Amino acid sequence: MKKIFTLVIVSFLSALAVQAQTLKVTKTDGGVVTYKATDISKIEFLPNETPSQPKVIHEFTGYLTVKNKMMNNARFDNGAKIKVLQNGSKFQAEFSDKQWGTGTFDITMDNHAINGTGKMNIANPNGGGSVKEYDATMNGSMKEIKINVPSLMGGTDITWHYIEVSAASKIAGDYSGTTSLMVGPTFGPYEATNLSYKITANEDGTINVITPKETFAEITMVGNLTIDSYTVKNLSYDKGTNSFVRDYSKDGIKVHLKSDGMMKLNKEYTFQDTSKMIVKLGENGVLTITNSYSLTGMPMSISETYTGKKAK
Incomplete structure (x- = not known):
């Protein structure tokens, strides 16, 4: 194709040299430019220049x-x-x-x-x-x-x-995911899905974790269990493990539990020794919250593992 185009131009210039003394070019805006044939040695059609990018x-x-x-x-x-x-x-x-x-x-x-x-x-x-x-x-x-x-x-x-x-700023946000719950060492796991956890950053580099209301179905002896929302504050950053950690056993936090099984629950419980939360954000953007706790008056400890990603 290029050879044919070149031959056309060469033929055009040859004809121009023999038949005409000038070349008239009419532009798209209506303007006309005239060139002497003796001043033209080559005609090229070049692509538009690409505008520079910031x-x-x-x-x-x-x-x-x-x-x-x-x-x-x-x-x-x-x-x-x-x-x-x-x-x-x-x-x-x-x-x-x-x-x-x-x-x-x-x-x-x-x-x-x-x-x-x-x-x-x-x-x-x-x-x-x-x-x-x-x-x-x-x-x-x-x-x-x-x-x-x-x-x-x-x-x-x-x-x-x-x-x-800061690590706190990076991890702060709203997350959507799933919690897996164990009661004692043997009962479970039980799952609750589509849960929204919220993490906020504090000026001192610590974070707060706001848990959602979670409902787990058909737990042994307990039936359907609902754990209301609560907030664990001031989790400190551990550079060695790249995670935020807090033992909140003595923070005075309470949570309301309700169940409909043989063991009926419907009151507030205080977190006691040992209640500890670990929050870690992986390189793949997956947030993992490990929350193991004991409640006053409850015979067995509870362990929750939440995994989620930032909500868009």
């Missing part, structure tokens, strides 16, 4: 503090991201956070100082989650950037702070 030059994760008439530097530790892109001599910054939305800014960079204007897209929690666009400004450095949104809640400052992502 290049990511910085990308960091941090936390936010938000200040307005409703909040006084409230902290949000959801892994907010700042990304800086370069396209030729122009720079652009992109902001993203689970709660405070997304933003795009045209910026200047001078000795690591960032300044610019752009738009923020933030969902209204009281408006059914509908997203609204706001004018915003950005200024700061790659360690701390303030985004000012004048028309949001009477004026809102969203300040992004760079920080190395």
